[in-house]
Amino acid sequence: MASLAPASGPGANIRLFAQPRAGRAKLRVGVFADRARQPRWLIEALAKVAASEFAELAYVAIEGEGAASRAGEPLPWRAYRTVDRWIFATGGDPCAEADIALLVPAPRRIAPAEATPVDVAFVASGAEDAAPEGLARYGTWRYCFGAGEVIEAPLAGVRELLEAAPVTGSGIRIHRAGEAADRLASVSWSRIVPFSFARSRDNMLAKSADFLARTLRELHAHGAPWLEQATVPARPLGRASFPRGAALAASLARLGARVAQRAAEHKLTIGQWQIAWRFAEKEPWTGSLDGFRRLVPPKDRFWADPFPIEANGRHYIFFEELPFAADKAHISVVEVDRSGRVSEPVPVLVRDYHLSYPFLVEDGGALYMVPETAEARTIEAYRCVEFPHRWRLEKVLVRDVRCADATFHREADRWWMFTSMGRDSGELNDELAIFHAERFLGDWKPHRRNPVKSDVRGARPAGRLFRAGDALYRPGQVCTPIYGSAIALNRVTRLDEREYEEEEARRIVPSASDAVIGLHTINRAGALSVTDLFLRRPRFGA
Numbered sequence: 313m314a315s316l317a318p319a320s321g322p323g324a325n326i327r328l329f330a331q332p333r334a335g336r337a338k339l340r341v342g343v344f345a346d347r348a349r350q351p352r353w354l355i356e357a358l359a360k361v362a363a364s365e366f367a368e369l370a371y372v373a374i375e376g377e378g379a380a381s382r383a384g385e386p387l388p389w390r391a392y393r394t395v396d397r398w399i400f401a402t403g404g405d406p407c408a409e410a411d412i413a414l415l416v417p418a419p420r421r422i423a424p425a426e427a428t429p430v431d432v433a434f435v436a437s438g439a440e441d442a443a444p445e446g447l448a449r450y451g452t453w454r455y456c457f458g459a460g461e462v463i464e465a466p467l468a469g470v471r472e473l474l475e476a477a478p479v480t481g482s483g484i485r486i487h488r489a490g491e492a493a494d495r496l497a498s499v500s501w502s503r504i505v506p507f508s509f510a511r512s513r514d515n516m517l518a519k520s521a522d523f524l525a526r527t528l529r530e531l532h533a534h535g536a537p538w539l540e541q542a543t544v545p546a547r548p549l550g551r552a553s554f555p556r557g558a559a560l561a562a563s564l565a566r567l568g569a570r571v572a573q574r575a576a577e578h579k580l581t582i583g584q585w586q587i588a589w590r591f592a593e594k595e596p597w598t599g600s601l602d603g604f605r606r607l608v609p610p611k612d613r614f615w616a617d618p619f620p621i622e623a624n625g626r627h628y629i630f631f632e633e634l635p636f637a638a639d640k641a642h643i644s645v646v647e648v649d650r651s652g653r654v655s656e657p658v659p660v661l662v663r664d665y666h667l668s669y670p671f672l673v674e675d676g677g678a679l680y681m682v683p684e685t686a687e688a689r690t691i692e693a694y695r696c697v698e699f700p701h702r703w704r705l706e707k708v709l710v711r712d713v714r715c716a717d718a719t720f721h722r723e724a725d726r727w728w729m730f731t732s733m734g735r736d737s738g739e740l741n742d743e744l745a746i747f748h749a750e751r752f753l754g755d756w757k758p759h760r761r762n763p764v765k766s767d768v769r770g771a772r773p774a775g776r777l778f779r780a781g782d783a784l785y786r787p788g789q790v791c792t793p794i795y796g797s798a799i800a801l802n803r804v805t806r807l808d809e810r811e812y813e814e815e816e817a818r819r820i821v822p823s824a825s826d827a828v829i830g831l832h833t834i835n836r837a838g839a840l841s842v843t844d845l846f847l848r849r850p851r852f853g854a
Contacts (some may be wrong), residue, residue: 339532340370342430343447348413350436351465353406353517354455358415358434360525364531367525370414370430371420384466392564393509400508406517407466412436416542432528450531450539451488455520456496460486462552469513470554472504474563476570478792479768479779480504480512482520484527485546486539494546495539497530498523500766502742503792507567507574507602513652518738519766579849584609585616585796585830587631588843591650595841597801597834600823604843605652611851612636615644615657616844617669617717619776620837621679627840628700630681632668633657640666643683645700648840659695660701669717669833671776677753680706686716686740691731693753700749707753716740719773720752723784723807727752732772733763741791744771746812764812768792774835777804786814796832796846798822 341361362369385393397405411422413421424444427433433448457468458480472480483499484490498768500523502516531538555563577583588604607629609615617632627648634641643661646656661667665687673680679696683705691713695706709718715731730749734740745761765771770788777786783803799820804812822828822845830846 324574324698336532338430339367339431339528341367341372341434342427343372343434345374345412345436348372348374348411350412351410352410353521354436355410355412357521357524359602361528362415367528369416371421371422372416373424373427374413383758386554386555388560389554394441394448397510398506401510402515403514406514446489448823451486454485456485461547462550464552467552469504469516473509473512474567476506477493479506480516482516484523486543495543496546496645496674497527497543501768503768505584507571515739516736519742533843567712577848580851582611584849585614585844587615587618588845589629589648590841590842591839595836597820599820601826607654611849616843617833618844619670619672619835620840620842621672622838623699629842630670641668643667643670661703668761671719673720673752677769679686680719684716686714689714691718710756717773719776721777726750730773741772742768748809759812763813770802770816774799774832787834790819794830796830799831799834
């Protein structure tokens with residue numbers, strides 16, 4: 313089947329913070345639905361539009377009042393979904409239904425035949441023929457999903473899960489009268505959790521609920537030319553259906569085997585991050601750990617996110633230490649030397665909330681640490697007052713955000729912060745946001761193109777940016793099929809206050825000979841290279 317193909321350049325990125333044009337009227341959006349009851353995630357998507365400064369819901373045109381029909385879902389699939397959600401889901405069902413008519417007051421609830429011209433006609437899944445051709449100046453918009461760019465939301469992610477695909481796509485499909493091909497906006501890539509449909513789709517739909525408002529905001533800010541310049545051609549619209557009979561039975565059997573494997577792994581092994589380090593004049597980052605020494609933690613914890621520093625001719629590694637019983641991590645430090653000696657880990661920063669990814673920044677003669685504090689919805693800078701053991705909170709750089717792995721880079725007389733940003737109900741691995749400031753402890757502003765990347769295959773930061781030759785590279789985590797599977801080295805091709813572009817140059821994949829199944833951080837300080845590795849250790853025995 314055709315697939316929602318990744319596109320290079322800015323058209324592949326989702327954008328949020330572009331400012332509306334001053335004095336320009338809001339975009340008028342007409343909503344067309346085949347029934348009044350619609351999935352909660354779709355209601356949330358439309359509510360974001362209704363509450364925005366750049367668009368409004370002109371009316372909601374409803375064909376019928378009935379609830380969704382489940383007739384298209386085979387009984388075995390419905391049974392699996394019920395059990396899967398009970399075991400693996402961590403929140404409410406985004407497909408639980410609400411009344412779409414309540415988004416607008418009674419006078420704006422109409423029948424499709426009463427529809428008047430609008431700027432955008434948005435069509436809910438199942439109502440693809442409800443919007444008259446040519447009614448909307450900027451076309452008819454729909455959500456589309458996954459393989460074949462289908463518009464049937466109940467099928468989103470189904471085939472990808474059954475076929476053990478690593479990712480699925482979502483975006484906004486735009487059809488304009490008289491044009492041979494549709495366009496795609498807000499293209500995004502989400503992880504397929506190999507053992508759970510609920511986990512896979514909940515994250516994708518939570519994220520996708522933002523796409524309609526983001527796309528409308530860009531259109532409002534840039535006008536009609538944006539539809540050609542920042543969207544990509546869509547492939548022919550695919551049609552999909554649930555597998556049935558023997559094909560469905562075989563797919564569910566394979567899925568059951570994956571669930572059983574997951575359960576066995578959980579019972580018999582411990583998933584653990586460890587740290588690897590070595591001194592080398594150059595570091596090719598091949599994925600092989602030959603020549604690296606390992607810091608292996610006890611079985612009751614893991615060590616990850618290493619950041620090295622050289623101070624007074626001595627070398628230290630700061631890292632996340634997570635005792636499993638504590639269910640939250642703190643920051644610890646060890647000292648290493650070229651002979652292979654390693655000091656005992658010492659905790660240096662402990663808070664009431666989870667800490668990880670201790671990014672180190674030197675500025676104005678002072679040393680700062682910016683650990684991940686997503687649980688506190690902040691990005692916090694700590695100043696070193698006695699190296700390496702004492703740190704105090706100097707400033708909260710950004711408040712009321714859920715961000716992970718803030719990564720700082722100085723370029724063109726400006727500080728840049730790269731961070732993975734997520735919704736409260738979604739994962740933190742999919743979308744890259746940038747903030748910038750004139751001073752490290754100054755006022756941080758969001759990039760006008762945020763989020764500048766929406767792709768689980770390399771958005772989340774994986775260590776500090778570095779130069780090789782004339783190129784600037786940003787390491788990103790490949791978080792599929794598991795979190796921290798590999799590292800994508802992304803070549804930064806444009807970085808300024810108006811635009812950001814990058815392209816994947818290559819991947820650092822764990823070497824099969826090392827029995828390692830994941831890498832997700834790389835860093836260097838002087839000649840000291842550090843990385844972390846994920847493996848499974850037997851739960852019982854030594």
